[in-house]
Amino acid sequence: MKNLRLIVLPALGGLAVTGILVRAGQTAQPQVKRPLVIELGAGGRVPLRVIGDRYPTFSGISMDVESDEVVLTDENRTSILTYGRLFQGTDRVIEPRREIMGPESMVGRTCSVAISPEFQELYAVNKDIEDNMIVFPLSATGNVAPARELRTDHGGWGVSLDRKHDEIVITTQHNNKVAVFSRSAKGEDPELRYIQGPKTGLASPQGVHVDGEQGEIYVANHGHWRHTEPGEGRLKEPASVLALSTGKYLPASITVYSRTASGDVAPLRAIRGPRTRLNWPEGIYLDTDSGQLAVANSTDNSVLFFDRNADGNVPPLRVIQGPATGLANPVNLFVDTMRDEIWVTNYEDHSATVYSRMAEGNIAPIRAIRSAPKGAPASGMGGTSSLVYDPKRKEILVPN
Amino acid sequence: MSRTNHVIAVDTVHDELVVANPFAEALLFFRGGADGEEAPVRVIQGPKTMLGYTDNVGVDPQHDEVFVAQSRTNAILVFDREAGGDVAPKRIIRGPKTGLDSARNVAVDPVNNYLAVSNRGARNVLIFNRTDEGDVAPKAILGGPKTGMGIYMVVLDSKTRNIIVPSGSLSPQTNRDVGFIRVWKYGDNGEEAPPRILVRGIKSSGPIIALIPETKNVWIEGGKRPDSLNLYHLPELFE
Numbered sequence: 001m002k003n004l005r006l007i008v009l010p011a012l013g014g015l016a017v018t019g020i021l022v023r024a025g026q027t028a029q030p031q032v033k034r035p036l037v038i039e040l041g042a043g044g045r046v047p048l049r050v051i052g053d054r055y056p057t058f059s060g061i062s063m064d065v066e067s068d069e070v071v072l073t074d075e076n077r078t079s080i081l082t083y084g085r086l087f088q089g090t091d092r093v094i095e096p097r098r099e100i101m102g103p104e105s106m107v108g109r110t111c112s113v114a115i116s117p118e119f120q121e122l123y124a125v126n127k128d129i130e131d132n133m134i135v136f137p138l139s140a141t142g143n144v145a146p147a148r149e150l151r152t153d154h155g156g157w158g159v160s161l162d163r164k165h166d167e168i169v170i171t172t173q174h175n176n177k178v179a180v181f182s183r184s185a186k187g188e189d190p191e192l193r194y195i196q197g198p199k200t201g202l203a204s205p206q207g208v209h210v211d212g213e214q215g216e217i218y219v220a221n222h223g224h225w226r227h228t229e230p231g232e233g234r235l236k237e238p239a240s241v242l243a244l245s246t247g248k249y250l251p252a253s254i255t256v257y258s259r260t261a262s263g264d265v266a267p268l269r270a271i272r273g274p275r276t277r278l279n280w281p282e283g284i285y286l287d288t289d290s291g292q293l294a295v296a297n298s299t300d301n302s303v304l305f306f307d308r309n310a311d312g313n314v315p316p317l318r319v320i321q322g323p324a325t326g327l328a329n330p331v332n333l334f335v336d337t338m339r340d341e342i343w344v345t346n347y348e349d350h351s352a353t354v355y356s357r358m359a360e361g362n363i364a365p366i367r368a369i370r371s372a373p374k375g376a377p378a379s380g381m382g383g384t385s386s387l388v389y390d391p392k393r394k395e396i397l398v399p400n
Numbered sequence: 401m402s403r404t405n406h407v408i409a410v411d412t413v414h415d416e417l418v419v420a421n422p423f424a425e426a427l428l429f430f431r432g433g434a435d436g437e438e439a440p441v442r443v444i445q446g447p448k449t450m451l452g453y454t455d456n457v458g459v460d461p462q463h464d465e466v467f468v469a470q471s472r473t474n475a476i477l478v479f480d481r482e483a484g485g486d487v488a489p490k491r492i493i494r495g496p497k498t499g500l501d502s503a504r505n506v507a508v509d510p511v512n513n514y515l516a517v518s519n520r521g522a523r524n525v526l527i528f529n530r531t532d533e534g535d536v537a538p539k540a541i542l543g544g545p546k547t548g549m550g551i552y553m554v555v556l557d558s559k560t561r562n563i564i565v566p567s568g569s570l571s572p573q574t575n576r577d578v579g580f581i582r583v584w585k586y587g588d589n590g591e592e593a594p595p596r597i598l599v600r601g602i603k604s605s606g607p608i609i610a611l612i613p614e615t616k617n618v619w620i621e622g623g624k625r626p627d628s629l630n631l632y633h634l635p636e637l638f639e
Binding site for chain 2: 034035036041050052053077128173203206225238243245246247249379382390396398400
């Protein structure tokens, strides 16, 4: 080694050069310090253990009542599944008739879906990764591109179609907004109008239902509120000024607006308060025959029903809840007035359960679509953004 | 807690969990074994806090402080860990010298007085002194636009003095998510400083990790479609 000498140079070029080995009489050649590379997966290290859920977890639901098909969105595997409406009551897994899935499809964490029988289309809202609504023909299957994509604000959640006025309504939980688009909107098309601002009472809005006949929009709110300026969204960035915080906790609520409301407007009515039993309400659907609003009350595993004209701190007219119901973190629902049924998706049970439209109490479902064997645990993970280890309990904590 | 919970911090000294609620602009402190619909033991929330759409938190149990990164305002806010209610931050790092650019997450090392910030906009990691305040330049910058890093989190290991950065991107060649873990050492600096260790082959564009020191294993997100976690033996990350 006596012919070698070490020369230390500052960083050069694209990679750091920490030293150059030079043999006496030779031209110096940089020796790039390369990282220790560890390969995982094929040809590399394999995992010791895996935590995951290989089955679909249902979130959004809608129905083509004329073709007897129900469409369910799967946030776990990121797919859109179509099943027949009628099937034998069984605890076995039911295979879908069609499945839209794959990178071409752009199907992400689709939390809500709506259907247009007239235009034979489905509208699925991807929440806070893709930030869009994708539209497919009802007959679509496989890894197919959507017919069109509409860009939405960050954190879209609910979607509802106004068939009478050919409009589509989308909620965004991150900026407390209800946006109304033309049904055929695509790309960066702006809203026709929106409801947003401090007077609206919108607070982490989730599910939405628009009644084009009566001219009202119903919104389920978790109650987590911060000030948002009217218009805030993808086309108008919020202020970046370090200012006084505005956040606060409001009671969970159902807020009601005129279909044509625009801007920072107060709700016509608001169902909120301890008697309502609202606790993380998510999907909402108006049963136009009974005049009742059905609400998927996710945290206490119940479905609540309110009169559509209810206002204030009122108890629900009836409740589906109890161990016989099979409700497990209910997310969305659909009322089939033609067959007197109500459908509910259960995020933590790989199931969509069906009840009589006027069911009440601790009642077993008439039948259920299962995407996994009964009792198969759902991981509950959805959009994991960090992990942390608790050494005291030797547990992994997974925020979603 | 909100429907969007991006980060949980574990305070092993006081046996508490800390969670940020971006929608209600609050920091929630729970007991360590909290379960179900359990109320927090205290909440930092209110106008004086200046919390704004804050979704992350880091805890320093030795100096009784909590740190948050604010992506919209490009600020690091530091609060008294034992505070509750409407309290002002005790320190703020913010200003053009800081290099904060869509600051995404924080990690604090109370032993070596390091503060690391994952900087989503600039695709780098900024290293500050734990007690820095005001418009102060970082003492080190790692990574940068050339790396293509999409950075979500950063981990500091006070024992090994490792700066561990999971990151990822969408491969234009395969249109598939690709993830990496890069490991630097304290003292490394420069946008072009190569990492000491590069872990690759992760099927996620935004991988997240949890280190298990007892076994020298690492939980790594295995992908988001569906969500999965894979446990690998990676003793090199604990050296």
